[in-house]
Amino acid sequence: MEILFQTWPWYVSGFLIGMVMLSLIYFGKTFGMSSNLRSLCAMTGLGKKVGFFDFDWKAQRWNLLVVLGAMLGGFVAVHFMSDASNVNINPKTITQLTQMGIDAPNGKLLPDALFANDIFQSPKMILILIIGGILIGFGTRYASGCTSGHAIYGLSSLQLPSLKAVIGFFIGGLIMAHFILPLIF
Amino acid sequence: MKVLKYIVVGFIFGIVLTKSEAVSWYRIYEMFMFQSFHMYGIIMVAIATGVVGIQIIKRKNIKDFRG
Numbered sequence: 001m002e003i004l005f006q007t008w009p010w011y012v013s014g015f016l017i018g019m020v021m022l023s024l025i026y027f028g029k030t031f032g033m034s035s036n037l038r039s040l041c042a043m044t045g046l047g048k049k050v051g052f053f054d055f056d057w058k059a060q061r062w063n064l065l066v067v068l069g070a071m072l073g074g075f076v077a078v079h080f081m082s083d084a085s086n087v088n089i090n091p092k093t094i095t096q097l098t099q100m101g102i103d104a105p106n107g108k109l110l111p112d113a114l115f116a117n118d119i120f121q122s123p124k125m126i127l128i129l130i131i132g133g134i135l136i137g138f139g140t141r142y143a144s145g146c147t148s149g150h151a152i153y154g155l156s157s158l159q160l161p162s163l164k165a166v167i168g169f170f171i172g173g174l175i176m177a178h179f180i181l182p183l184i185f
Numbered sequence: 186m187k188v189l190k191y192i193v194v195g196f197i198f199g200i201v202l203t204k205s206e207a208v209s210w211y212r213i214y215e216m217f218m219f220q221s222f223h224m225y226g227i228i229m230v231a232i233a234t235g236v237v238g239i240q241i242i243k244r245k246n247i248k249d250f251r252g
Binding site for chain 1: 188190191192193194195196197198199200201202203204205206207208209210211212213214215216217218220221222223224225226227228229230231232233234235236238239242
């Protein structure tokens with residue numbers, strides 16, 4: 001039991017993520033989380049005004065259920081399967097983050113500097129999160145997929161467009177982590 | 186049952202993503218700093234499992250559950 005509470009090794013986690021994708025293929029579906037953003041927009045009735053949202057979102061309801069399940073799973077894992085030893089990242093990374101004023105994990109998944117409740121007192125932080133949300137929403141639809149759809153499902157089914165998208169994600173992430181984040185903090 | 190299987194798959198997915206810490210801001214930052222193999226390992230094993238699995242499904246021509 002003890003082992004369930006510690007950080008799961010990459011070879012176990014990677015295999016399970018692959019199996020989750022394969023089980024959805026077995027159910028006759030595809031694997032990808034961000035297409036739900038389009039479904040959620042279409043649910044509001046936007047389809048009457050914007051052609052992009054005018055599609056049969058009810059056929060995509062299964063995917064919303066996957067997300068619902070993932071949220072429940074995340075809740076259970078955080079509240080009942082966590083341990084202070086979690087997120088044991090490289091000490092060099094922690095030093096680098098401390099220099100930028102970002103707190104060490106100590107078992108948390110997300111830094112307080114970016115996601116704690118008191119960020120609502122900082123217009124700068126609110127703006128950063130809103131811009132981030134807009135970029136994720138726009139970018140995943142513009143690229144027709146996010147990390148789950150392109151990197152895991154797309155690369156597994158040997159799709160060239162997915163390889164291009166993943167290279168793009170990676171370059172974007174590198175620029176953000178190395179150059180833009182130090183400018184913001 | 187039709188509804189439940191998607192929720193169950195999602196539930197497992199949520200637990201794996203959380204317990205592997207793939208959802209952690211710290212893990213993602215650490216990956217982009219090239220200071221850990223953890224995230225690269227997860228992604229590579231997931232893709233390898235997927236490639237092998239999809240090939241097996243194709244070769245054996247396994248039909249999805251509706252045939």
